[in-house]
Amino acid sequence: MADPRGLVVAITGGARGIGAATAATLAEAGATVAIGDIDGEAAAATAAELPGAIGLPLDVTDAESHQRFLDAVAQRLGAVDVLVANAGVMWVGRFEDEPVTATRRMFAVNVEGVINGMRLATPAMRKRGRGQIVVVASVASRLAPRGEASYAATKHAVLGYCTAVRQELHRSGVDVSVLMPTVVETDLAAGTSSGIVKRLPPRHVADAVLSLVRRPRPELYLPKHVGVSIRFLDLVPARLRGFCQRLLVVDQTSSDPGTREDYQRRSLE
Template sequence: MAERRSVRGLVVAVTGAARGIGRATAARLAAQGARVAIGDLEAEMAEAAAAEIGAETIGLPLDVTERRSFEAFVEAVEQRLGPLDVLVNNAGILLMGPFLEEDDAATQREFAVNVMGVVHGMRIALPRMRERGRGQVVNIASGASYVAPPGEASYAATKHAVVGLTDGVR
């Protein structure tokens, strides 16, 4: 069985964490003593979630589809909480419907958030972690990356890309 390590005192950034799985992840990490940054497109919701979670949790604006936004997010995290130890690439969207009826712009948006958001996060966080000789990136995928439910073809493709990227960078 894998050794369970403490997150107490670690600086952890969670993307797309104003609600849902991201928020639950941020809350659990904070409860275990991590210093948590919640990044979300909905900045006010990120700040509200951080205030509710309490502890050493902050909410910051983040558009994972924009590299500059991600860079600014990581800079703010490190200025306010310290060097980034863990990045949880959680931000994602799910657009459902028949593939042939899916609008190109919607598909592009899904890939921008679900795939390029992960790419940006890894390309920004990993060099910092490498330089310090420590750190981890956790990329959230989905069971849909292995078995695509009806109406989720593009979503499944994005999550399969995340699995492939993660395996390839490992």
Template sequence: MQRTPAGLVIAVTGAARGIGREIARELAAAGARVAVGDRDLEAAVDTARQLPGDVAAFAVDVTDTASFTAFLEAVEERWAPIDVLVNNAGVMWVGPFDEEPDSAARRQVDVNLLGVIRGVRLAAPAMRARGRGQIVTVASGAAKLAPAGEATYAATKHAVYGYLNAVRTELHGSGVQLSVVLPGVVETELAAGTATGPVRRLAPAEVAQAVLAVIRRPRFEITLPRRLNFGARMAALLPDPARFLLLRAVVPNQVLADKNARRTYENRAVSGTEGASEQ
């Protein structure tokens, strides 16, 4: 049975740019009351001004429990208890595993994994007490198929998938739904300078539409495009020689990503010295 997002209070992290901005746009157009959360409050305010309907901007750093708590409380104070939390914030460093700086590895774990854990831990108990609610996490196809050159990024997405699977077992029957969206490469700043491989890049709006679809009809997992899921299942079954042939054919190798094209993004998002954390 489908539900309408109209009137729901939905909080989105990393929503000032990229996928998060499109998610906020899609949900606002569907009539939801949307909280645009981002570490870059100025950018969040600018995004909120451009969107239709009942939309407001809030500061949130998903790596800080006090900041995340204040964000959720501020959203509830403005509207009502949060019906849906969208864990979207995420960052990515690409390159050979043995050249990755410690700071980049820590940043990805802090945002991509601990940020999701923090969001679930802070939002789910109140939802469980009310007997309803949903947490949607935008993860990555790298949770199933780990590209070369994205070792730590893929590790965080694998961990997120496992964490959500465990927590949804604990929440079974509580009225709280956990959902995860697993897109392939998306045309955003996060993917700047990366290889595409044989699978076309997704538009941010396609991921946003998948988030809207899983809110309308809650379920645990959506993979974009669907054939990524088939490829992951095949790779798990094949012996190593065939597995590596398959991965070379369908998964882009990011070891040789254009670091010059990625410099602006990685300095802002992965170094953590300025700007927002976003997909």
């Protein structure tokens, strides 16, 4: 079990929502936090509220930007012990209505952003013989809600990538953890439905990240009982599984596009 006190933790997409809550939670636990975000000013403002934290501009889709971020963190705070890959975007609606630009943006941020971070952060961790990557994914890594076809595809890709990398890092001292929450109360979820599951406050996700830092595990569902439901669905025959998913998993094709207009314009165009 790792003590977060004294660890250097870099968080992508950390200026708002889950990232900001995670930064606050880890800072309270004694970690030294670096916040990276496409909105550099917002990252700096969030960091200013936390002891010893720094906020820097970061475009996770740009490998050079990601390298500059990691280098700056190492120079100012010390070697990165934990990278929390949190940055993500989501377009919601019928798959045939999804703009090509939105599809490309989701894959760039949600998949390439994670790959860039893991590829650039792990060599130094492996050399030191210790470190951790915590990827904030989604329960959509295992389920595929109607109205989130491309988003679910990106999260499935992230889970597969992390599973393979974890095997490559076996016995290296570097852990890879994937956190899969249900719908969280953030701008990303604006205008969507959480179905029969209550929306999670960002602080609950942040607490789960902290628990993974303290006790690394390959995968963690939030709430935990969701993992039980998914394992049950894995055992159900394919045709019945589709029926169960339609019954249990919310249909996002009926989400309110007006409520999401501002978020999608800022994040996906």
